[in-house]
Amino acid sequence: MEIEAYEGESIAAALYAIGIDVFSYSSKLGRPRGAFCMIGKCSSCFMVVDGVPNTRTCIEPVRDGVRVERQKGLAPVPSEKTVDGSVEPEEVLETDVLIVGGGPAGLSAALELARYGLNVVIVNEHFKLGGQLVKQTHKFFGSKELFGGLRGFQIAEMLSEQLSKYDNVKVLLQSAAYGVFRGGWVGVASRNKLYRIKPRAVIVAAGATEQYLAFPGNDLPGVMGAGGAQTLMNEYGIKPGDRALVVGSGNVGLIVSYQLLQAGVKVEAILEIMPQIGGWFVHAAKVRRYGVPILTSHTIKAAWGRERVEGATIVRVDEKFQPVPGSERDIECDLVLLAIGLAPDTRLFAQAGAVMRWIPELGGPVPIRTRRLETSIPGMYVAGDASGIEEATTAMIEGRIAALAIASKFLDGERAKRVEEEMEKLLDFLWNEYRASPLLARARAGKEKATVSEEEMERLRKEHPPLVSFR
Protein backbone atom coordinates (compact mmCIF):
# COMPACT_ATOMS: atom_id res chain seq x y z
CA MET A 1 0.00 0.00 0.00
CA GLU A 2 1.30 3.42 -0.91
CA ILE A 3 0.76 6.18 1.64
CA GLU A 4 1.34 9.90 1.76
CA ALA A 5 3.04 11.60 4.66
CA TYR A 6 4.21 15.05 5.60
CA GLU A 7 7.86 15.95 5.42
CA GLY A 8 9.37 15.90 8.93
CA GLU A 9 6.90 13.31 10.17
CA SER A 10 8.07 10.10 11.80
CA ILE A 11 7.10 6.82 10.14
CA ALA A 12 5.11 5.79 13.23
CA ALA A 13 3.13 9.06 13.22
CA ALA A 14 2.41 8.80 9.49
CA LEU A 15 1.06 5.26 9.93
CA TYR A 16 -0.98 6.15 13.01
CA ALA A 17 -2.53 9.06 11.11
CA ILE A 18 -4.08 6.72 8.53
CA GLY A 19 -5.41 4.36 11.18
CA ILE A 20 -2.67 1.73 11.41
CA ASP A 21 -2.53 0.76 15.08
CA VAL A 22 -0.44 -2.40 14.99
CA PHE A 23 3.23 -1.83 14.17
CA SER A 24 4.56 -5.23 15.14
CA TYR A 25 3.74 -8.62 16.66
CA SER A 26 5.83 -9.26 19.75
CA SER A 27 8.86 -11.52 20.07
CA LYS A 28 7.56 -14.55 21.97
CA LEU A 29 3.81 -14.24 22.43
CA GLY A 30 3.02 -12.66 19.06
CA ARG A 31 1.00 -9.90 20.69
CA PRO A 32 0.06 -6.82 18.69
CA ARG A 33 2.05 -3.72 19.61
CA GLY A 34 1.60 -0.12 18.60
CA ALA A 35 2.57 3.41 19.51
CA PHE A 36 3.70 3.75 23.12
CA CYS A 37 6.43 6.25 24.04
CA MET A 38 6.82 7.84 20.59
CA ILE A 39 10.23 9.30 21.51
CA GLY A 40 12.57 6.39 20.88
CA LYS A 41 12.76 5.03 24.41
CA CYS A 42 10.85 1.74 24.17
CA SER A 43 10.52 -1.03 21.59
CA SER A 44 6.83 -1.05 20.71
CA CYS A 45 7.15 0.68 17.34
CA PHE A 46 9.81 -1.62 15.86
CA MET A 47 9.23 -2.30 12.16
CA VAL A 48 11.24 -3.50 9.19
CA VAL A 49 12.29 -0.35 7.34
CA ASP A 50 13.95 -0.82 3.93
CA GLY A 51 14.77 -4.35 5.01
CA VAL A 52 16.28 -3.34 8.37
CA PRO A 53 14.44 -4.91 11.31
CA ASN A 54 14.18 -3.40 14.83
CA THR A 55 13.94 0.13 13.43
CA ARG A 56 12.37 2.55 15.91
CA THR A 57 9.79 4.04 13.58
CA CYS A 58 8.83 6.77 16.06
CA ILE A 59 12.22 8.43 15.57
CA GLU A 60 12.69 7.48 11.92
CA PRO A 61 11.67 10.25 9.53
CA VAL A 62 9.56 9.45 6.47
CA ARG A 63 11.22 9.73 3.09
CA ASP A 64 10.14 9.18 -0.50
CA GLY A 65 9.86 5.53 -1.41
CA VAL A 66 10.73 4.14 2.02
CA ARG A 67 9.48 0.56 2.40
CA VAL A 68 7.93 -0.26 5.76
CA GLU A 69 6.78 -3.71 6.89
CA ARG A 70 5.26 -5.01 10.09
CA GLN A 71 7.76 -6.94 12.17
CA LYS A 72 6.54 -10.35 13.29
CA GLY A 73 8.46 -11.83 16.19
CA LEU A 74 12.24 -11.73 16.40
CA ALA A 75 14.04 -10.72 13.25
CA PRO A 76 16.09 -13.50 11.65
CA VAL A 77 19.86 -13.22 11.97
CA PRO A 78 21.21 -11.81 8.69
CA SER A 79 22.83 -14.50 6.57
CA GLU A 80 25.14 -12.18 4.66
CA LYS A 81 28.54 -11.74 6.27
CA THR A 82 29.43 -8.55 4.45
CA VAL A 83 29.10 -5.15 6.04
CA ASP A 84 26.34 -2.90 4.72
CA GLY A 85 27.87 -0.66 2.06
CA SER A 86 26.47 2.57 3.51
CA VAL A 87 28.36 2.10 6.80
CA GLU A 88 31.26 4.50 7.21
CA PRO A 89 34.45 3.94 9.20
CA GLU A 90 34.58 5.11 12.80
CA GLU A 91 35.50 8.76 13.28
CA VAL A 92 37.59 10.05 16.16
CA LEU A 93 36.56 13.47 17.46
CA GLU A 94 38.12 15.70 20.07
CA THR A 95 36.06 18.44 21.62
CA ASP A 96 35.89 20.63 24.69
CA VAL A 97 32.45 19.48 25.74
CA LEU A 98 30.25 16.57 24.69
CA ILE A 99 26.55 17.04 25.45
CA VAL A 100 24.36 13.95 25.47
CA GLY A 101 20.80 15.00 24.70
CA GLY A 102 19.47 17.97 22.71
CA GLY A 103 16.45 18.87 24.83
CA PRO A 104 15.96 22.00 26.96
CA ALA A 105 18.93 21.27 29.25
CA GLY A 106 21.32 20.17 26.51
CA LEU A 107 20.51 23.03 24.15
CA SER A 108 20.78 25.65 26.90
CA ALA A 109 24.14 24.22 27.95
CA ALA A 110 25.39 24.18 24.36
CA LEU A 111 24.43 27.82 23.77
CA GLU A 112 26.19 28.96 26.92
CA LEU A 113 29.39 27.09 25.98
CA ALA A 114 29.25 28.23 22.37
CA ARG A 115 29.02 31.88 23.47
CA TYR A 116 32.33 31.46 25.29
CA GLY A 117 33.96 30.04 22.19
CA LEU A 118 34.24 26.46 23.43
CA ASN A 119 33.87 23.55 21.03
CA VAL A 120 30.75 21.50 21.57
CA VAL A 121 29.42 18.23 20.18
CA ILE A 122 25.74 17.46 20.84
CA VAL A 123 24.38 13.95 20.32
CA ASN A 124 20.62 13.69 19.94
CA GLU A 125 18.62 10.46 19.54
CA HIS A 126 15.77 12.09 17.63
CA PHE A 127 16.02 13.48 14.11
CA LYS A 128 14.94 16.85 15.49
CA LEU A 129 16.45 18.90 18.31
CA GLY A 130 14.34 20.19 21.21
CA GLY A 131 13.53 17.09 23.25
CA GLN A 132 10.09 17.23 24.81
CA LEU A 133 9.81 21.00 24.34
CA VAL A 134 8.49 20.21 20.86
CA LYS A 135 5.26 18.80 22.30
CA GLN A 136 4.71 21.54 24.86
CA THR A 137 2.02 23.74 23.42
CA HIS A 138 1.33 25.72 26.59
CA LYS A 139 2.90 29.08 27.42
CA PHE A 140 5.71 29.07 29.97
CA PHE A 141 5.48 31.06 33.18
CA GLY A 142 8.19 33.40 34.38
CA SER A 143 10.28 36.30 33.15
CA LYS A 144 11.39 36.90 29.59
CA GLU A 145 14.84 35.53 30.41
CA LEU A 146 13.12 32.27 31.36
CA PHE A 147 11.13 32.36 28.09
CA GLY A 148 7.93 33.31 29.93
CA GLY A 149 5.03 33.82 27.50
CA LEU A 150 6.54 31.54 24.86
CA ARG A 151 5.27 28.05 24.11
CA GLY A 152 7.58 25.05 24.49
CA PHE A 153 7.93 24.33 20.79
CA GLN A 154 8.73 27.99 20.15
CA ILE A 155 11.51 27.82 22.75
CA ALA A 156 12.89 24.72 21.01
CA GLU A 157 12.86 26.53 17.66
CA MET A 158 14.52 29.59 19.17
CA LEU A 159 17.29 27.65 20.91
CA SER A 160 18.00 25.54 17.80
CA GLU A 161 18.03 28.64 15.61
CA GLN A 162 20.45 30.47 17.92
CA LEU A 163 22.69 27.42 18.09
CA SER A 164 22.88 27.09 14.30
CA LYS A 165 24.76 30.42 14.17
CA TYR A 166 27.81 28.98 15.91
CA ASP A 167 30.32 27.02 13.90
CA ASN A 168 31.96 25.69 17.07
CA VAL A 169 28.90 23.48 17.67
CA LYS A 170 28.59 20.13 15.92
CA VAL A 171 25.20 18.41 16.11
CA LEU A 172 24.94 14.66 15.59
CA LEU A 173 21.28 13.77 15.00
CA GLN A 174 19.87 10.23 15.28
CA SER A 175 22.88 9.45 17.45
CA ALA A 176 23.32 8.24 20.99
CA ALA A 177 26.12 7.59 23.45
CA TYR A 178 26.47 3.85 23.97
CA GLY A 179 29.15 3.89 26.65
CA VAL A 180 31.90 5.66 28.56
CA PHE A 181 35.31 4.01 28.34
CA ARG A 182 38.70 4.05 30.06
CA GLY A 183 40.85 7.02 29.24
CA GLY A 184 37.84 9.32 29.04
CA TRP A 185 36.42 8.18 25.71
CA VAL A 186 32.72 8.18 24.89
CA GLY A 187 31.35 5.84 22.24
CA VAL A 188 28.59 7.32 20.08
CA ALA A 189 26.59 5.46 17.45
CA SER A 190 24.82 7.28 14.64
CA ARG A 191 22.74 5.51 11.99
CA ASN A 192 25.67 4.71 9.71
CA LYS A 193 28.84 5.15 11.74
CA LEU A 194 30.49 5.14 15.12
CA TYR A 195 32.21 8.07 16.70
CA ARG A 196 34.88 7.78 19.33
CA ILE A 197 34.82 11.06 21.18
CA LYS A 198 37.44 12.46 23.55
CA PRO A 199 35.88 15.39 25.40
CA ARG A 200 37.41 17.48 28.20
CA ALA A 201 34.00 17.44 29.92
CA VAL A 202 30.63 15.75 29.39
CA ILE A 203 27.13 16.95 30.21
CA VAL A 204 24.52 14.20 30.24
CA ALA A 205 21.04 15.61 29.71
CA ALA A 206 19.42 12.42 28.45
CA GLY A 207 15.94 13.21 29.78
CA ALA A 208 13.47 10.67 31.11
CA THR A 209 11.26 7.70 30.27
CA GLU A 210 7.57 7.36 31.07
CA GLN A 211 6.73 4.91 33.85
CA TYR A 212 4.86 1.75 33.00
CA LEU A 213 2.04 0.10 34.94
CA ALA A 214 1.14 -3.58 35.46
CA PHE A 215 -2.42 -4.65 34.50
CA PRO A 216 -3.86 -7.21 32.08
CA GLY A 217 -3.80 -5.85 28.55
CA ASN A 218 -1.21 -3.20 29.42
CA ASP A 219 0.56 -3.74 26.10
CA LEU A 220 -2.47 -3.49 23.78
CA PRO A 221 -2.16 -0.88 21.05
CA GLY A 222 -4.01 2.14 22.42
CA VAL A 223 -2.36 1.86 25.82
CA MET A 224 0.15 4.65 25.55
CA GLY A 225 2.29 6.93 27.60
CA ALA A 226 0.59 10.31 28.04
CA GLY A 227 3.63 11.80 26.33
CA GLY A 228 3.12 9.47 23.38
CA ALA A 229 -0.34 10.90 22.83
CA GLN A 230 1.10 14.42 23.16
CA THR A 231 3.64 13.64 20.45
CA LEU A 232 0.83 12.54 18.13
CA MET A 233 -1.52 15.45 18.70
CA ASN A 234 0.73 18.35 19.69
CA GLU A 235 3.72 17.70 17.50
CA TYR A 236 2.11 16.09 14.45
CA GLY A 237 -1.51 17.25 14.65
CA ILE A 238 -2.89 13.70 14.71
CA LYS A 239 -5.99 12.91 16.76
CA PRO A 240 -4.85 9.94 18.86
CA GLY A 241 -8.30 8.40 19.37
CA ASP A 242 -11.95 9.18 20.10
CA ARG A 243 -12.46 8.25 23.75
CA ALA A 244 -9.68 8.29 26.33
CA LEU A 245 -9.17 7.06 29.84
CA VAL A 246 -6.30 8.84 31.59
CA VAL A 247 -4.48 7.09 34.46
CA GLY A 248 -2.89 9.57 36.84
CA SER A 249 -3.97 13.07 37.89
CA GLY A 250 -0.58 14.71 38.22
CA ASN A 251 0.09 17.74 36.04
CA VAL A 252 0.93 15.56 33.04
CA GLY A 253 -2.37 13.67 33.32
CA LEU A 254 -4.39 16.86 33.76
CA ILE A 255 -2.64 18.77 30.97
CA VAL A 256 -2.84 15.88 28.52
CA SER A 257 -6.56 15.58 29.31
CA TYR A 258 -7.09 19.22 28.48
CA GLN A 259 -5.12 18.85 25.25
CA LEU A 260 -7.20 15.78 24.36
CA LEU A 261 -10.37 17.83 24.79
CA GLN A 262 -8.89 20.55 22.58
CA ALA A 263 -8.13 17.91 19.95
CA GLY A 264 -11.76 16.72 20.04
CA VAL A 265 -11.17 13.54 22.04
CA LYS A 266 -13.72 12.68 24.71
CA VAL A 267 -12.04 12.13 28.06
CA GLU A 268 -14.13 9.49 29.82
CA ALA A 269 -12.37 9.86 33.17
CA ILE A 270 -9.09 10.62 34.90
CA LEU A 271 -8.14 7.99 37.49
CA GLU A 272 -6.11 8.77 40.60
CA ILE A 273 -5.09 6.02 43.01
CA MET A 274 -4.45 8.51 45.84
CA PRO A 275 -7.38 10.00 47.77
CA GLN A 276 -6.58 13.45 46.35
CA ILE A 277 -5.75 14.97 42.95
CA GLY A 278 -2.00 15.02 42.27
CA GLY A 279 -1.57 18.08 40.05
CA TRP A 280 -2.14 21.80 40.43
CA PHE A 281 -5.62 23.09 41.14
CA VAL A 282 -5.48 25.40 38.11
CA HIS A 283 -5.10 22.43 35.74
CA ALA A 284 -7.67 20.27 37.54
CA ALA A 285 -10.25 23.09 37.45
CA LYS A 286 -9.79 23.42 33.69
CA VAL A 287 -10.75 19.82 32.95
CA ARG A 288 -13.49 19.74 35.58
CA ARG A 289 -15.15 22.69 33.82
CA TYR A 290 -15.51 20.42 30.78
CA GLY A 291 -17.26 17.87 32.96
CA VAL A 292 -14.43 15.33 32.97
CA PRO A 293 -14.71 13.20 36.11
CA ILE A 294 -11.54 12.93 38.17
CA LEU A 295 -11.99 9.71 40.12
CA THR A 296 -9.76 9.68 43.19
CA SER A 297 -9.05 6.37 45.00
CA HIS A 298 -9.50 4.64 41.64
CA THR A 299 -7.19 2.66 39.41
CA ILE A 300 -7.27 0.63 36.22
CA LYS A 301 -7.88 -3.09 36.66
CA ALA A 302 -7.57 -4.21 33.05
CA ALA A 303 -7.60 -3.03 29.46
CA TRP A 304 -9.39 -5.15 26.92
CA GLY A 305 -9.91 -5.47 23.21
CA ARG A 306 -8.81 -7.63 20.30
CA GLU A 307 -6.09 -6.01 18.19
CA ARG A 308 -6.31 -2.75 20.14
CA VAL A 309 -7.94 -1.22 23.21
CA GLU A 310 -11.73 -1.33 23.10
CA GLY A 311 -12.29 -0.55 26.77
CA ALA A 312 -11.02 -0.77 30.30
CA THR A 313 -12.24 -1.93 33.68
CA ILE A 314 -11.68 0.48 36.54
CA VAL A 315 -11.91 -0.21 40.24
CA ARG A 316 -12.09 1.74 43.49
CA VAL A 317 -9.28 1.17 46.01
CA ASP A 318 -9.31 1.29 49.81
CA GLU A 319 -6.93 3.25 52.04
CA LYS A 320 -4.29 0.54 51.53
CA PHE A 321 -4.66 0.91 47.75
CA GLN A 322 -6.28 -2.54 47.52
CA PRO A 323 -9.14 -2.98 45.01
CA VAL A 324 -12.58 -2.92 46.60
CA PRO A 325 -14.43 -6.06 45.42
CA GLY A 326 -17.62 -5.30 43.55
CA SER A 327 -16.62 -1.73 42.69
CA GLU A 328 -15.44 -2.65 39.17
CA ARG A 329 -16.87 -0.69 36.27
CA ASP A 330 -16.34 -1.00 32.50
CA ILE A 331 -15.53 2.05 30.42
CA GLU A 332 -15.56 1.88 26.65
CA CYS A 333 -12.58 3.73 25.21
CA ASP A 334 -9.93 3.41 22.51
CA LEU A 335 -7.11 5.05 24.46
CA VAL A 336 -5.67 4.32 27.88
CA LEU A 337 -3.05 6.95 28.64
CA LEU A 338 -0.55 6.34 31.41
CA ALA A 339 0.45 9.51 33.24
CA ILE A 340 1.94 8.00 36.36
CA GLY A 341 5.29 9.70 36.33
CA LEU A 342 8.68 9.69 34.68
CA ALA A 343 11.96 7.96 35.44
CA PRO A 344 15.25 9.80 34.81
CA ASP A 345 17.45 8.24 32.11
CA THR A 346 20.71 7.89 34.02
CA ARG A 347 22.05 4.68 32.51
CA LEU A 348 25.20 6.34 31.13
CA PHE A 349 26.13 7.34 34.70
CA ALA A 350 25.46 3.84 35.99
CA GLN A 351 27.57 2.38 33.19
CA ALA A 352 30.38 4.87 33.90
CA GLY A 353 30.36 3.83 37.56
CA ALA A 354 29.14 7.12 39.07
CA VAL A 355 27.95 7.08 42.68
CA MET A 356 24.17 6.91 42.47
CA ARG A 357 21.17 6.79 44.71
CA TRP A 358 17.49 5.96 44.23
CA ILE A 359 15.58 9.07 45.22
CA PRO A 360 11.79 8.55 45.09
CA GLU A 361 11.07 12.29 44.76
CA LEU A 362 13.21 12.36 41.60
CA GLY A 363 11.64 9.29 39.98
CA GLY A 364 14.46 6.75 40.32
CA PRO A 365 18.24 6.37 40.47
CA VAL A 366 20.22 9.58 39.94
CA PRO A 367 23.91 10.44 40.18
CA ILE A 368 25.04 12.23 43.34
CA ARG A 369 26.33 15.65 42.29
CA THR A 370 27.75 18.89 43.64
CA ARG A 371 25.87 22.18 43.45
CA ARG A 372 27.78 22.80 40.20
CA LEU A 373 26.21 19.57 38.89
CA GLU A 374 29.46 17.59 38.62
CA THR A 375 29.07 13.89 39.48
CA SER A 376 31.59 11.56 41.12
CA ILE A 377 33.07 10.94 37.65
CA PRO A 378 35.37 13.96 37.37
CA GLY A 379 34.28 16.17 34.48
CA MET A 380 30.94 14.36 33.98
CA TYR A 381 27.98 16.65 34.68
CA VAL A 382 24.24 16.09 34.84
CA ALA A 383 21.37 18.43 33.90
CA GLY A 384 17.65 18.39 33.23
CA ASP A 385 15.31 15.49 33.92
CA ALA A 386 18.31 13.10 33.95
CA SER A 387 19.32 14.81 37.20
CA GLY A 388 15.86 14.07 38.65
CA ILE A 389 12.38 14.79 37.30
CA GLU A 390 11.48 18.45 37.59
CA GLU A 391 10.33 20.64 34.67
CA ALA A 392 11.60 22.36 31.54
CA THR A 393 12.49 25.74 33.04
CA THR A 394 14.72 24.21 35.72
CA ALA A 395 16.18 21.91 33.04
CA MET A 396 17.25 24.96 31.06
CA ILE A 397 18.71 26.61 34.16
CA GLU A 398 20.58 23.43 35.14
CA GLY A 399 21.97 23.13 31.61
CA ARG A 400 23.35 26.65 31.85
CA ILE A 401 24.80 26.03 35.33
CA ALA A 402 26.65 22.89 34.20
CA ALA A 403 27.94 24.77 31.14
CA LEU A 404 29.14 27.73 33.21
CA ALA A 405 30.79 25.43 35.74
CA ILE A 406 32.76 23.86 32.88
CA ALA A 407 33.53 27.18 31.19
CA SER A 408 34.86 28.60 34.46
CA LYS A 409 37.47 25.83 34.43
CA PHE A 410 38.41 26.07 30.75
CA LEU A 411 38.74 29.86 30.51
CA ASP A 412 41.28 31.92 32.35
CA GLY A 413 41.69 35.15 34.23
CA GLU A 414 39.02 37.80 34.04
CA ARG A 415 36.71 35.72 31.82
CA ALA A 416 36.75 32.76 34.19
CA LYS A 417 35.86 35.08 37.05
CA ARG A 418 32.95 36.58 35.13
CA VAL A 419 31.64 33.11 34.25
CA GLU A 420 31.95 32.02 37.87
CA GLU A 421 29.94 35.05 39.00
CA GLU A 422 27.26 34.40 36.43
CA MET A 423 27.01 30.78 37.58
CA GLU A 424 26.70 31.78 41.24
CA LYS A 425 23.92 34.21 40.31
CA LEU A 426 22.03 31.45 38.50
CA LEU A 427 22.55 29.01 41.37
CA ASP A 428 21.25 31.56 43.83
CA PHE A 429 18.21 32.21 41.65
CA LEU A 430 17.50 28.50 41.14
CA TRP A 431 17.73 27.43 44.76
CA ASN A 432 16.58 30.53 46.59
CA GLU A 433 13.93 31.93 44.27
CA TYR A 434 12.69 29.54 41.63
CA ARG A 435 12.68 26.40 43.75
CA ALA A 436 11.33 28.27 46.77
CA SER A 437 7.87 27.84 45.23
CA PRO A 438 5.76 25.30 47.14
CA LEU A 439 4.80 23.90 43.73
CA LEU A 440 8.35 22.60 43.33
CA ALA A 441 8.76 21.46 46.95
CA ARG A 442 8.89 17.75 46.14
CA ALA A 443 11.47 18.06 43.39
CA ARG A 444 13.47 20.48 45.53
CA ALA A 445 13.54 18.01 48.41
CA GLY A 446 14.76 15.32 46.03
CA LYS A 447 17.44 17.54 44.51
CA GLU A 448 18.65 18.48 47.99
CA LYS A 449 19.09 14.79 48.77
CA ALA A 450 21.10 14.29 45.59
CA THR A 451 23.36 17.31 46.10
CA VAL A 452 26.51 17.17 48.23
CA SER A 453 29.30 19.62 49.11
CA GLU A 454 32.64 19.59 47.22
CA GLU A 455 34.29 18.07 50.31
CA GLU A 456 31.70 15.32 50.57
CA MET A 457 32.16 14.59 46.86
CA GLU A 458 35.93 14.22 47.38
CA ARG A 459 35.21 11.80 50.20
CA LEU A 460 32.81 9.82 47.95
CA ARG A 461 35.50 9.66 45.25
CA LYS A 462 37.99 8.24 47.76
CA GLU A 463 35.45 5.67 48.86
CA HIS A 464 34.43 4.78 45.27
CA PRO A 465 37.45 5.60 43.10
CA PRO A 466 36.17 6.62 39.65
CA LEU A 467 37.18 4.24 36.86
CA VAL A 468 37.23 7.05 34.38
CA SER A 469 37.86 10.80 34.44
CA PHE A 470 37.35 13.58 31.91
CA ARG A 471 39.46 16.15 33.72
Add this chain to the structure above:
Amino acid sequence: MGGEVVDEKRKHPVIICRCNDITLEDVERAIEQGCRDLECLRKTLRIGMGPCQGRTCIPLLMRILARRLGKRVDELPLPVVRAPIIPVPIDLFLRSVEEGDGG
Protein backbone atom coordinates in the same frame (compact mmCIF):
# COMPACT_ATOMS: atom_id res chain seq x y z
CA MET B 1 -20.39 -18.04 20.55
CA GLY B 2 -20.73 -14.42 21.55
CA GLY B 3 -19.43 -15.37 24.97
CA GLU B 4 -16.25 -16.82 23.53
CA VAL B 5 -15.49 -13.64 21.64
CA VAL B 6 -15.90 -11.57 24.79
CA ASP B 7 -13.57 -13.91 26.67
CA GLU B 8 -10.87 -13.69 24.02
CA LYS B 9 -11.14 -9.93 24.12
CA ARG B 10 -10.62 -9.90 27.89
CA LYS B 11 -7.97 -12.58 28.19
CA HIS B 12 -4.66 -10.75 28.36
CA PRO B 13 -1.46 -11.30 30.30
CA VAL B 14 0.15 -8.58 32.43
CA ILE B 15 3.26 -7.70 30.46
CA ILE B 16 6.21 -6.36 32.46
CA CYS B 17 8.91 -6.43 29.77
CA ARG B 18 7.52 -5.69 26.31
CA CYS B 19 10.83 -6.35 24.52
CA ASN B 20 11.11 -9.96 25.71
CA ASP B 21 7.44 -10.65 26.49
CA ILE B 22 8.00 -11.35 30.19
CA THR B 23 4.76 -11.44 32.18
CA LEU B 24 3.99 -10.68 35.81
CA GLU B 25 3.38 -14.41 36.22
CA ASP B 26 6.95 -15.16 35.01
CA VAL B 27 8.36 -12.61 37.46
CA GLU B 28 6.34 -13.92 40.39
CA ARG B 29 7.34 -17.50 39.64
CA ALA B 30 11.03 -16.52 39.58
CA ILE B 31 10.66 -14.75 42.91
CA GLU B 32 8.90 -17.79 44.36
CA GLN B 33 11.76 -19.95 43.12
CA GLY B 34 14.19 -17.85 45.12
CA CYS B 35 15.19 -14.78 43.10
CA ARG B 36 15.76 -11.99 45.60
CA ASP B 37 17.34 -9.33 43.43
CA LEU B 38 17.24 -7.76 40.03
CA GLU B 39 20.37 -9.52 38.81
CA CYS B 40 18.84 -12.93 39.50
CA LEU B 41 15.65 -11.93 37.66
CA ARG B 42 17.69 -10.71 34.72
CA LYS B 43 19.73 -13.90 34.58
CA THR B 44 16.72 -16.22 34.81
CA LEU B 45 14.23 -14.32 32.68
CA ARG B 46 16.40 -12.10 30.47
CA ILE B 47 14.08 -9.35 31.60
CA GLY B 48 15.35 -5.87 30.85
CA MET B 49 17.94 -7.17 28.39
CA GLY B 50 16.02 -6.51 25.18
CA PRO B 51 16.35 -3.62 22.76
CA CYS B 52 15.07 -0.95 25.16
CA GLN B 53 17.61 -2.16 27.72
CA GLY B 54 15.22 -2.07 30.63
CA ARG B 55 14.16 1.54 30.28
CA THR B 56 10.49 0.56 30.48
CA CYS B 57 10.46 -2.52 32.70
CA ILE B 58 13.21 -2.09 35.28
CA PRO B 59 11.59 0.71 37.33
CA LEU B 60 8.36 -1.33 37.36
CA LEU B 61 10.23 -4.53 38.16
CA MET B 62 11.99 -2.87 41.09
CA ARG B 63 8.65 -1.77 42.51
CA ILE B 64 7.28 -5.33 42.22
CA LEU B 65 10.42 -6.80 43.79
CA ALA B 66 10.41 -4.31 46.67
CA ARG B 67 6.76 -5.08 47.43
CA ARG B 68 7.44 -8.83 47.43
CA LEU B 69 10.45 -8.48 49.70
CA GLY B 70 8.66 -6.06 52.01
CA LYS B 71 11.26 -3.36 51.39
CA ARG B 72 11.30 0.16 50.01
CA VAL B 73 12.53 0.53 46.43
CA ASP B 74 15.39 2.75 47.56
CA GLU B 75 16.65 -0.07 49.79
CA LEU B 76 17.28 -2.38 46.81
CA PRO B 77 20.67 -2.50 45.06
CA LEU B 78 20.65 -0.35 41.92
CA PRO B 79 20.57 -2.01 38.51
CA VAL B 80 23.94 -2.74 36.90
CA VAL B 81 24.31 -1.17 33.46
CA ARG B 82 26.86 -2.29 30.90
CA ALA B 83 27.93 -0.90 27.54
CA PRO B 84 26.52 -0.71 24.95
CA ILE B 85 23.61 0.89 26.79
CA ILE B 86 21.61 1.12 23.55
CA PRO B 87 21.43 -1.42 20.71
CA VAL B 88 24.10 -0.68 18.11
CA PRO B 89 24.03 -2.49 14.73
CA ILE B 90 26.95 -4.92 14.62
CA ASP B 91 27.82 -3.61 11.15
CA LEU B 92 29.08 -0.38 12.70
CA PHE B 93 31.54 -2.24 14.93
CA LEU B 94 32.55 -4.60 12.12
CA ARG B 95 33.37 -1.64 9.92
CA SER B 96 35.68 -0.13 12.54
CA VAL B 97 37.42 -3.49 13.01
CA GLU B 98 37.85 -3.65 9.23
CA GLU B 99 39.64 -0.32 9.39
CA GLY B 100 42.37 -2.12 11.20
CA ASP B 101 42.61 -0.81 14.73
CA GLY B 102 39.94 -2.97 16.29
CA GLY B 103 39.56 -0.57 19.19
